[in-house]
Amino acid sequence: MDIVVDEALVSKLAALARLELPPEEKTALQAHLRRILEYVRQIDALSLPKEEPALPELDERTALREDVPRASLPREALLRSAPDAAGGFFKVPKIIESEAPEA
Numbered sequence: 001m002d003i004v005v006d007e008a009l010v011s012k013l014a015a016l017a018r019l020e021l022p023p024e025e026k027t028a029l030q031a032h033l034r035r036i037l038e039y040v041r042q043i044d045a046l047s048l049p050k051e052e053p054a055l056p057e058l059d060e061r062t063a064l065r066e067d068v069p070r071a072s073l074p075r076e077a078l079l080r081s082a083p084d085a086a087g088g089f090f091k092v093p094k095i096i097e098s099e100a101p102e103a
Contacts, residue, residue: 005033 010030014021084091
């Protein structure tokens with residue numbers, strides 16, 4: 001499959017990454033992407049022997065500790081390390097917008 005690295009592709013990638021690129025940076029990125037794809041084509045053209053992936057031998061034993069209930073830290077001690085707390089809870093900034101953003 002041959003990918004054409006043109007201005008439209010670079011603009012689409014920049015939009016997906018939420019980047020605003022000036023024209024000179026788009027041109028430079030276009031050249032970089034072309035070189036990267038050329039390196040990938042060169043590697044793909046190599047005739048290398050097919051090797052099975054090397055997998056470590058798995059041990060049947062589990063390396064996890066027993067799941068034993070135990071007392072947790074007191075709430076007051078945990079909240080002392082919080083940047084902001086209110087009413088016995090961690091207070092965090094609101095991150096959910098009230099309206100769905102347009103696609």
